Amino acid sequence: MAASRVLVLNGPNLNMLGKREPSIYGATTLTDVEAMCVEAAPALGLSADCRQSNHEGVLIDWCHEARESHQGIIINAGGFTHTSVALRDALSAAELPVVEVHISNIHARESFRHSSLIAPIAVGMICGLGTIGYRLALEAMSEILGGDR
Ligand code: CA2
Numbered sequence: 001m002a003a004s005r006v007l008v009l010n011g012p013n014l015n016m017l018g019k020r021e022p023s024i025y026g027a028t029t030l031t032d033v034e035a036m037c038v039e040a041a042p043a044l045g046l047s048a049d050c051r052q053s054n055h056e057g058v059l060i061d062w063c064h065e066a067r068e069s070h071q072g073i074i075i076n077a078g079g080f081t082h083t084s085v086a087l088r089d090a091l092s093a094a095e096l097p098v099v100e101v102h103i104s105n106i107h108a109r110e111s112f113r114h115s116s117l118i119a120p121i122a123v124g125m126i127c128g129l130g131t132i133g134y135r136l137a138l139e140a141m142s143e144i145l146g147g148d149r
Contacts, residue, residue, distance in 0.1 A: 003047040004071040010052040011078035028131045044142035063090035074137045076101045088117045099137040102127035
């Protein structure tokens, strides 16, 4: 059976991962995270298509495109998590299972980070476990899509 294509999206400032604020986000770079996703995916019956943008409209366009080309979306929307109705609407419009990831424990930080506009339309959220959250999200997506083998 062909691998299910999963869009792994990272939003604003996540290109800075491993370069600043290691006490919050760790020392692993986004390049490392994306390489780990691409490497881990095949054993889970998935292929990982990893993209990052600092621009809301670009992330929205990718969600729209995914409707036709992918079977699931894993997203760390960065700061847009807490603010963007438009990105949430685009994720809904994709009509694909969404797994939300946060590297830090957003509930243990400032109150403005405690709520996610994406969480209600996601199958589930992984937060506070560092960058291994992306691997856990791939495992969850594999189960959701029935692709674990
Ligand atoms: O914990 C997460 O994964 C966040 O989505 C990260 C966002 C933050 O706005 C969310 O509340 C929680 C920020 C991403 C910024 O990433 C940086 C990484 C290194 C240095 C500076 C920023």
